Amino acid sequence: MTSTSVTADPPAMTFSGADKFKLFIVVMVIVAVAESIGIAQFQIGPGKVVLQPMVWALLIAAAWGLAERLLPRLVQVTAGVQSFAGELLNVGLLLFVVKLGLTVGAALPQVREAGWALLFQEFGHTFGTLVLGLPLALLLGVKREAVGATFSIGREGNLVIIGEKYGMASAEGRGVLAEYITGTVLGALFIALLAGFITSLNIFDPRSLAMGAGVGSASMMAAGIGAINAQQPAAAVPHLTAIAAASNLITQVAGFYFTLFLSLPVCSWLYDRLEPVLGRFSKREVKQQISDAAVLAGIGGMKAKELSLADKLIAWAVMTGGVMIGNWLTYKVPVLQSLIGMLIVIAIALLVDLVKRLVQRLPMVLVLSVTATVLGIPGLLPFSDAMIAATAKLNFLTFTTPVLALAGFSVAKDLPIFRQLGWRIVVVSLTAAAGTFLGATLVAELFH
Template structure:
């Protein structure tokens, strides 16, 4: 037996119907608690770090899962349910992609006005992560997890890409989830310090730094932008903020396709070329981290190929979580949020039906295109209605239930994350530095 696989893993029972309902209820409770805690702000040097409810959701869910043996059975999320949470995360992220696509369609004029600098700096965001992160990961002895951890900065859309191609229970899935968690817990603090330090050197145009700050994450952008704007003249703050927002939007949109078609294939190819060379330079390079089977392999297969009932359960988790987050943090009436989420679910269901009829259809790509087309104002007879109904769904409200499911999913994989340990944290932060510095360097050529 592989020593990385616990002896009890093979006998994990499939979740029951009552267990699935318990997971739904507990996830909604975690989302509510996270939103009630709310954001926390503190200064770090010249910048400000904002810790959002999605972080509390991740920590609460992970702690809930870890403490499963100490909790009453009525609220216990055992290993089987934690495995199911990983599958629900895969399906739930599709609703997030719809919201992203609708946002992009509505903002296409802004993207067009951003200019060539914004387009070309995207190559820095796309390849900066693997340029710095991949060699370091291989030198530290990380195996296929390195692909998931360094092909991107590891935000929500990148989770979807890895989930669709490899599954979240794969080594690549563990890598991107580790990058996601590291970025969520430490990313804002790290990039605030990094951006503030780089800005203080006065070697880059502030507009270039603003483009570098648009890494595709609202919380990371806000942290970096706070550190940058603290060191520019007050009359320039508005321009810097607009450029950073446009860059962040472009990274969230175009960056999705860059990572899907360019950086992920390049990272996987480079791994195959570099690992035999760099892996020999460290004894840890022979550690069987990436080859270890997931602790709950039976759930891993089921999670990546959800039944229709479990897919609907994922949608219910997301709908409930977004409605709660929208009501508590953004004061949007429940009925209005439900109307918007109904539109989002219908779009996902439409593309899901196409996928089930035509299994070879690339689900994420088709979903992104459909949502973007539906979001272009005036293009279709119903577009304005779709935008009016979904416009009140706050973007960050989607991240809280996503992070809650991620927290439960992480709890079951703690032995594997312990094996990766500090190495994956260092690699993840290096990848974050790579995307910021890479985009800043390329943007500087235009300024």
């Protein structure tokens, strides 16, 4: 099978300052509505599903984006602005990373107590995807796409691994791309529902569940630990959040090498031996246009560009406004206190961004995580305790609501590509995501 090569850059999408301001207002409205709805729970068999404000924010934003042509022009969020929302999401997550780092720093003693469990749970993250996903893919008749879709949860680093080894036009490339798009569109919502349901069964230690939530994606981790924390005592929330953040950082850093040297070779080896046995069903071909369309759309950062400082400040303004609204409506924290805490978080992000501009090869997320963690250690620096006290007033979950509101618009933007994937590869991708959460949780549970 040959692939149509893509040589031209994607058409530039233009939008004005008024469009950006409109996006800011729309996200603030969505956050306010989502926080006002609050938490909803319903029973499914022995467990329950917990729907938090971040889930409402994602669903409302996705519906808002999909209904673009039906809405009055004044409140329309066009396709170009939806793409811009996706770019803001990546930058907005940097503030989320700072908050996680500060949380880890303040809770280092508890994180250290996790000990070997934090290290070994990574094997669950690494192999959980293929343990559940690969057999199902083969039973459904998926061919070599199964390797790309099940050796990982298909984040940016995993796209690079497959692109270097097989090429993105290969079957493996189409598989990892399907996993990436599925995770982008449905990952956070799926993990939130799954984690909430598994937590409600009361069969795992909450620390094990927190480690399982650190799947290597900030938005998916936020959704997962949010659903877990919603069913825990308030006093346990900072501890569990710190464990999840540490697990997520390990998965992002060490997980790249785990997938490169362990899970991908094992997945390919297992495919060659299991496919003749389990691959009994014919598979509809995954459309080749997925690869080309995804490149044109800039999926996976293949056409990503660096945002200007002004646009980064817009992203951080969206995050700040969303956190202040959530903190005020849900946790009754005065707006001024939230603003002071957010300004500290932004100052840390700006500092690391400056260093990144001077030394461009530095991995931004890693440096930001380490810096925030060090700054968050009580008593380490003269200003550490005051900074920790100010940022502690920022509830972790209030960061997730604006994050998933921006993600919702990204869902609306990517839905045309998502529709091309076919139900088999979507089911396989979600099963792989479930596998990484359950695999890490099971391994961590051995230590608890």
